[in-house]
Amino acid sequence: MQGSAYAREEALCIEFDVRAGDVEHGGMASSQIKAALKQFGLSEPVARRAGIIAFEGEMNLIVYSDSGGTIRVCVDSEYIEITVQDFGPGIEDVDLALTPGYSTAPAWATDLGFGAGMGLHNMEKNADRFEIHSRLDEGTTISCWVKRRTDDSS
Amino acid sequence: MILHELARRMDLERLVDSQDATHEIETGYVGDLLSHVLASAKSNSLWITIQRHENVVAVAQVAGLGCIVFAEGMRPEAPVIERARNAGIALYVSPASAFELAGRLHKLLHTEAP
Numbered sequence: 001m002q003g004s005a006y007a008r009e010e011a012l013c014i015e016f017d018v019r020a021g022d023v024e025h026g027g028m029a030s031s032q033i034k035a036a037l038k039q040f041g042l043s044e045p046v047a048r049r050a051g052i053i054a055f056e057g058e059m060n061l062i063v064y065s066d067s068g069g070t071i072r073v074c075v076d077s078e079y080i081e082i083t084v085q086d087f088g089p090g091i092e093d094v095d096l097a098l099t100p101g102y103s104t105a106p107a108w109a110t111d112l113g114f115g116a117g118m119g120l121h122n123m124e125k126n127a128d129r130f131e132i133h134s135r136l137d138e139g140t141t142i143s144c145w146v147k148r149r150t151d152d153s154s
Numbered sequence: 155m156i157l158h159e160l161a162r163r164m165d166l167e168r169l170v171d172s173q174d175a176t177h178e179i180e181t182g183y184v185g186d187l188l189s190h191v192l193a194s195a196k197s198n199s200l201w202i203t204i205q206r207h208e209n210v211v212a213v214a215q216v217a218g219l220g221c222i223v224f225a226e227g228m229r230p231e232a233p234v235i236e237r238a239r240n241a242g243i244a245l246y247v248s249p250a251s252a253f254e255l256a257g258r259l260h261k262l263l264h265t266e267a268p
């Protein structure tokens with residue numbers, strides 16, 4: 001899997017296309033995102049949080065999106081911004097989807113250990129700021145910001 | 155404890171070696187639901203699971219878990235082994251159950267003086 005890198009205003013970005021149903025390559029984009037962030041000089045705990053967010057977003061694109069989607073990661077002087085976007089099917093009840101334990105994962109995904117209903121919660125928990133917008137038939141966009149510097153740099 | 159010594163004393167079969175001869179294991183985690191692993195496993199854990207498909211390598215990588223032990227003889231296929239080798243994740247397999255493996259690990263890490 002190949003990500004494309006580019007500069008956006010004051011930020012450096014990398015973007016990956018994720019294919020619907022492509023579970024065989026699941027986690028490839030997020031592994032590369034974490035490695036790139038570490039190479040960029042970010043600490044393990046910070047790259048880890050961003051990597052977990054990217055992984056949960058990536059797997060939701062694979063399991064739920066109609067036609068795949070994108071993960072974009074941009075780093076500026078203060079934040080890592082991770083944006084996960086697809087164009088359908090959208091989420092009917094976002095609050096319900098965010099509830100730990102709620103899942104509509106199909107059997108093939110639960111057989112592989114997905115479907116705990118913890119993914120969106122993990123994204124929210126690892127982000128300093130979290131936004132989700134979703135409309136049925138239009139799609140879902142999730143944006144997460146992770147501070148580059150943490151007080152507990154453990 | 156150093157991974158190599160732990161693996162020997164837990165009687166694990168090595169599939170992919172660690173890239174770090176002094177790879178330290180601080181604690182362990184047992185789980186097969188990937189989002190729970192990401193939520194709860196601490197960095198530098200030994201992760202015991204019966205999931206053996208490609209995605210476990212990515213989970214270990216993003217969560218900073220340097221070693222996966224497949225319980226109950228759940229031997230992964232070649233592409234998984236290849237992915238782990240490229241990612242620098244150590245892999246081991248054992249016929250023992252997750253319960254039994256966790257017991258051995260816990261005993262070695264927490265009840266024996268170093």
Ligand SMILES: Nc1ncnc2c1ncn2[C@@H]1O[C@H](COP(=O)(O)OP(=O)(O)OP(=O)(O)O)[C@@H](O)[C@H]1O
Pocket residue numbers: 056060061063064065086088089090091097098102103104105113114115116117118119120121140188189190
């Ligand atoms: N991109 C998406 N498009 C449509 N529905 C989604 C999307 N992402 C999540 N959902 C819905 O929200 C539910 C909860 O998602 P979440 O990632 O929290 O858990 P999960 O994917 O079911 O399980 P886990 O992530 O723990 O493996 C999903 O089961 C699905 O119904």
Ligand SMILES: [Mg+2]
Pocket residue numbers: 056059060115118119120
């Ligand atoms: Mg999910």
